Amino acid sequence: MEPQLMSGNEAIAHGALRAGAGFACGYPGTPSTEIVETAARLDGIHAQWCVNEKVALEVGVGAALAGVRTVVTMKHVGLNVAADPFMAVALAGVNAGLVVVSADDPGMHSSQNEQDNRVLARFAKIPLLEPTDSQEAYDFLAEAFALSEEFDTPVLLRTTTRIAHGRGLVTPREKLAIEPKPYARDIAKYVMVPANAKRRNHRALQRLEELRARAEVSPLNVLEPGTSDFGIIASGVGYQYAREAFPDAWILKLGFANPLPYGKILELYGQVSRVAVVEELEPFIEDQVRAMGLPAIGKQAIPIEGELDQTIVRRALEPYLEAEPPVRGPVTLPQPPRLAEASPAPAADGAPDLPVRPPVLCPGCPHRAVFSTLRKRRLVPMGDIGCYTLGALAPLLAIDTSLCMGASIGMMAGFNKALGRKAAVGVIGDSTFFHSGITALLDARYNETEGIVVVLDNRTTAMTGQQGHPGTGVHPDSTEGPAIDIVALCQGIGVRCVTADVAEYKALDKLIREEAKLPGLVVIVVQSPCILYQPPAKRTVEVVGPNCNMCGLCLAIGCPAIAPGDDVISILDNCIGCGLCADVCNRDALIMHDAVVAA
Ligand SMILES: Cc1ncc(C[n+]2csc(CCOP(=O)(O)OP(=O)(O)O)c2C)c(N)n1
Incomplete structure (x- = not known):
């Protein structure tokens, strides 16, 4: 193939296509902009602008999880905006290869600051590649994707203005035959609750030493x-x-x-x-x-x-x-840092050996109803951060991913766009929606992405202790200001929005089932308050013994107020009477009563 004159940015786009990338996204910023612009002109790679770099990276992570090699581009300051998903995906890892391009601007030709993003690769414990001309910019993409997949890590490709905008001859190479990688659910890897994140961090540190060995023999x-x-x-x-x-x-x-x-x-x-x-x-x-x-x-x-x-x-x-050559003292090769023990140290002498109590959604938590219905759908549930992340735990197992606040919608969008169908659903809390879900929703709308977003509107920031947010208008001193309506907000950007209530479980179940079949983008706002914030009127559950065959349907909702008994289900004292167990029971073995049933 004849050599072609290309800027570094053009070479990155062509190199990505050659390396089997099918997805390129980013947010414009000099000197990175022409990568996505070039990719948009190439057949075989989907290219899109995202609303900002954080969303772009989340969309990119979603596309990579869907199994498509993906490149995400931004200028150096963009990586500050994308830092939250960047640090988290460094631990979670990827499925298909994920390359993040940071185009730095030494000398600030067109930037508000000067920063060297190589330090962010080190900070995130991930490999860093730096091409020195257009040919390397082209060639390094194949190397970057291969490293990303082999070591299960995003790779940072750092350029600077001269590499990005300088032009040089590029000899194109044969296109690599890369098959899409099927998505495999792996909650322990993709849901960054503390227990999982600790294991992933440990793995990232081990991976770093394996990468160092690779760098020793790398042709780069x-x-x-x-x-x-x-x-x-x-x-x-x-x-x-x-x-x-x-x-x-x-x-x-x-x-x-x-x-x-x-x-x-x-x-x-x-x-x-x-x-x-x-x-x-x-x-x-x-x-x-x-x-x-x-x-x-x-x-x-x-x-x-x-x-x-x-x-x-x-x-x-x-x-x-x-001058005289410097005198050299002894060389002390930095030793690999000591990692903590994989499992916690045994309790100190005298400390009681307490049973492990995994966190769990409260009895009566409205999030549980949403997960009970979601787990029955053939949709990949992309979760977010809040109490509802606990939907990832057994027996619900109804959240596949949780990266950082606001990531669910972008990841859902990238996943669906990469596969060209409504394969994933984004699940996000109301506070998280206001934090950074809105921008991702704007992005999904702008890029005409199909998908379902479920907003768990429990009217508070429950996880951190019932704080107010723009949807409630509540301030730290408990005064109330204007409350922003999520439904109107979605409609304002042209996104179809419907509401549901967990008290009407069967209607919610039907709604999600039907929306999964419809084309387009929809937001389902589940308007059911946190039971700690607005406790519901007390109801009780009666177990109708002869009807209960211990089928386990009610146990599968993971409520801490339900336990298997000897012959029939038993309802414990911490039940608040939300009625979800009765809703999911199909043998009329659980019946709700408005008042306490007299003994
Ligand atoms: C960037 C960032 N800021 C703050 C937090 C702390 N945090 C975790 S979840 C959460 C909000 C959860 O509220 P919401 O989305 O309404 O869900 P809920 O807990 O009410 O179910 C916050 C503030 C965080 N994890 N990341």
Whole structure:
């Protein structure tokens, strides 16, 4: 195939398509914008703008979970906006490959700040790739997707303005034959409740050392032999400046710079007596090299702000080449950090050995009714963060994912868009909807995504202790201001919106069943208050013994007020009489009474 002149951004889009990506999304921002614009002109890859970078990443995670290789693009400050899903997906991992492109802008040609997002890859414990020209930008996509899938991690591909906008020849390569990966439910992996997140974090830390071993042998990290006694470690465009300024130098080009390949660095130090690190902005590599006990010429000579060029690099480093080489002390390779024990340490002497009490939805919690109906549908339930995340626990098992606040709608949208059908449903609390569900709903509407969103409107922020939110208008001092109507809000952006109440369980069940079959986007607002916030009138449940055959339908709703008895179901004292067990019973074995039944 003939070489073509491409900017780095164009090369990333073409490289993504070549690597089997089927989905590209992002939010515009210089110098990243042309990636999605180019992808939109290519056959075989769906490209869309999202309303912001957080939503774009959540949509991208949804598409990757659906089994389609996905690239999500943004400028450096966009990763600040997307930080919540970014940090969470780093733990949850992916299904099909997920590559996040951060286009940084040293020198602030068109940005409100200067920041080096390589540090965010390290912060998130994920691999970082940095191309040094358009050909590498093209080629690195295949490598990034392969790493993402092999190590079950998102990969950060960092460019800077010169790489993104500079043009170079790209030799196109044969398209890779990549099959979509079927989605497999894995609640322990995708629902970031604390117990799961702890295990995933532990795994991410182990993964980091496995990635470091890979970086040691990666073809992206190249030691280019020189003829002088001078070595340079460089990444990104810094490599180009270093190569031009010092044609005789040994250069270690780090295309895969997090985690850092210590062995490769020692290899360079074995060849030369002086080493400089040429990198724009932070002393990202330099600090880690110094931590190995190795002297490095770095930010004491090369500016820490703005862009570099070959003249700056040459002038900054030349004086050091004339000085005596630094004396080297012993090298101390950083040891892999000690991880905590996988299981908690045994109780200290004398402490009672208490039974484990997993968190559970309260008896009578209205969320339970929604999960009881959702678990019967063949829809993938994308959840969110709130009391309702507990819907992921047995016996309900009615939430497949929970990444960060507001992620459910974007993930549902990405999942459905990638599969081209209404396969997932987003489940979100009312406070979470106002926090960041609205933007994702705007996005689903703008991108004409089909799907169902269930808003669990329990009239409060229950999980954190009954705080007010814009839907209730309640302030911290209990005064009330204007309350924003979710239904009107949805309708205002042209989204069909219907209401339901868990007290009418059978109608709710029917509604969700029917909406799953209809085309388009719908929001179902389940308007049923939290029982702690607005306790319902007390009712009691009578167990009609002869009708109960212990079939377990009522046990499957996971209510802590129901227990299996010897022959029939038994209702415990903590029952508040919500009636859901009676609603799901189809043998009339449970009957509700408005008043306490006399003994
Ligand atoms: C970014 C972020 N801010 C705050 C929190 C703490 N938090 C967890 S869930 C939640 C709100 C839950 O309220 P809602 O969506 O109404 O669901 P409910 O608990 O009432 O079922 C908050 C504020 C968080 N997890 N993440």
